[in-house]
Amino acid sequence: MNAQFSIQNNFTWNALNAPKTFSNKLQLSFVSSGEGFPNFGTVMAGGANSNAQNGVPIQDGSVFQLYFPHSESLGGVAPKVRLGLYDNKGWGSWETFLTTANANNTNIDWKAKKLNTSDDITTEGRISLRSSSVSTGDLISIYGDRLNAADMYGFGIEPGVLYAKTPNFHRWYIGKNADLGASSKMELNNTMLYVAEKIGIGTKDTKGYSLAVAGKVVAEEIKVSLQAGWPDFVFKKEYELPTLTEVEAHIKEKGYLSNMPSEAEVNKSGINLGEMDAKLLQKIEELTLYMIDMNKTIKELQISNERLSVDNKIMQTKIKKMELIKK
Structure with a gap:
């Protein structure tokens, strides 16, 4: 050369x-x-x-x-x-051109196809992986603009989790797909938590229920919406109200009210709040009919007693007149 x-x-x-x-x-x-x-x-x-x-x-x-x-x-x-x-x-x-003299300088930008390390990676700045840029305010950006949508940036791992951020609104998606959340398994934002299937708190065995809690629950208000009808059928004319004699016989034989779960059944399977409220209301409505019937009977007895009292007074007057005649 x-x-x-x-x-x-x-x-x-x-x-x-x-x-x-x-x-x-x-x-x-x-x-x-x-x-x-x-x-x-x-x-x-x-x-x-x-x-x-x-x-x-x-x-x-x-x-x-x-x-x-x-x-x-x-x-x-x-x-x-x-x-x-x-x-x-x-x-x-x-x-x-990185050397041992400048590689640890905070003003140096690294650019590489692969990064292999056997130790921790720490940074005072932000990290962008497979993304064209790090979105303002985000510390980690992964697949940040992969959906080419303005509200799909920040932090995401396809197909498991995508963090979508828009002004004053934040979302976490689990099981995120390219349909922007329509088929996600879970969505958490600053107004609600959506889960497509089941939630277990303190337990992984929900026994097929949408929500299972192993422990105590406190709430200011609980609303139960029944799929079945409400027991107003008790007040219909065609309803056959059991007689008190029949009620007494069932209690003596079974040890609990008819159409109600036994203690053993409750210990084994628990109770359905909506269904139990409906059953209890049915019993209250039946008791109301018994009380109405008893009230009618009492009034009839009162009227009969008043008539007897009048008849008794008339009889006493006649007896006194007869005694005066004898004298």
């Missing part, structure tokens, strides 16, 4: 010079941003491609430029390198 080693004291290079200009050379020069370089500093350039015509290099490949910054304020703390592209396609882009 016919190499040239030249250190020049003035600005003689321009970043637009073709890579092949430096082929078969090795030279240094002080440069500036005004000439198209990253900033003030020193550039080493050279190459060893022997392709030439009449002694003039004809190939951009195998040529490099290595830029060393003048200072931290003028060029930064990391060298940069760019390579001549084969087939006379000019220069590649400037890439940071």
Whole structure:
């Protein structure tokens, strides 16, 4: 190789010079941003491609430029390198040349295809993985813009979790698909929690129920919506109200009211609040009918008693008259 080693004291290079200009050379020069370089500093350039015509290099490949910054304020703390592209396609882009002297500097950007580590990864900034950018305010952005939707950015792992953020509204999706949440297994936002199937609190065995709680529950209000009808049928004319004699016989035989669960059944299977409320209301309505009937009987007895009292007074008057006649 016919190499040239030249250190020049003035600005003689321009970043637009073709890579092949430096082929078969090795030279240094002080440069500036005004000439198209990253900033003030020193550039080493050279190459060893022997392709030439009449002694003039004809190939951009195998040529490099290595830029060393003048200072931290003028060029930064990391060298940069760019390579001549084969087939006379000019220069590649400037890439940071990381060394042990600058790799731990907080002002240096890393760019790599893969990152393998056997220890922890820590950062004071933000992390973007497979995303074109880190969204404002997010610490981690994964597949941030993969759905090409304005409200689908922030944190996401396809297909498990996607964090979608819009102004004053936040959502977590579990089982997220590209339909923007319509088929998600769970959605948590700042107004509600939606679960497609079952929730277990303190237990993983929901026994087929949508919500299972192993422990105590306290609430200011609980509303139960029944699928079956309410027991107002008790007040219909065709309803056959059991006689009190029949009720007494059932209690003596079974030990509990008819159409009600036994103690053993409750201990084994628990109770359905809505169904039990309906059964209790049925018993209250039946008791109401018994009381109405008893009230009618009492009134009839009162009327009969009043008649007997009047008859008794008339009889007493007649007896006294008869006694006076005898005298």
